[in-house]
């Protein structure tokens with residue numbers, strides 16, 4: 001992270017390694033308006049997952065001076081690919097409290113994002129205009145963020161939601177609520193990346209099968225709860241390796257037990 005704001009040296013445009021990920025966006029105008037929303041808040045990393053119509057003239061028109069953000073936008077086929085290297089992924093959802101994830105309000109979310117950005121890239125993820133994020137996509141997130149809008153009419157326009165969350169990130173940056181990078185702190189251990197966590201979850205699923213944990217029940221509910229538990233606890237890369245070691249031994253023992 002290149003930003004260290006101090007009272008003596010206020011940075012007018014602090015930056016953070018944060019990417020705004022728009023998933024399956026249907027209207028190109030929203031992509032342009034999101035680019036503009038980011039740039040006004042001093043953010044520049046736009047990532048698109050399977051956009052329906054991009055590049056597009058409508059997006060450029062709505063970017064209105066933020067075409068550079070559009071031009072530098074990266075496009076991925078899946079959300080998992082788009083956030084594989086991220087240390088913290090927040091999924092934004094128009095429907096509060098309906099997801100099986102810890103939920104933050106925007107202010108708290110911004111603080112979390114900046115604190116985790118010490119270890120590497122972090123992501124704010126936005127869903128489709130019509131249907132939001134699918135459950136499988138929300139499950140890739142460490143936590144959710146909900147803008148506490150009118151409960152009877154809580155769905156903001158996509159680019160408006162980007163604007164609100166980008167504003168909170170900027171306010172947190174300007175307020176200097178940043179955990180300083182700890183380059184020479186031996187105690188500090190880097191958080192696991194999204195890809196490391198997904199590798200762990202795959203092995204956890206296999207191990208639960210190997211030890212017949214589900215006993216004929218549908219594994220989905222248990223896996224969702226376990227994912228939530230581990231995602232909530234901010235595992236470091238080292239801790240993920242330790243847990244995978246435990247799983248490997250359990251798998252080895254289960255295999256031995258199955259031998260005739």
Ligand code: SAH
Nearest residue numbers: 092093094126127130132146147155156161
């Ligand atoms: N009809 C969809 C809403 C989509 S709005 C649904 O019911 O889920 C498009 C995207 O904007 C959402 O997926 C979410 O990422 C963001 N968004 C809209 N309103 C929001 C709110 N109140 N809080 C957080 N994100 C919101």
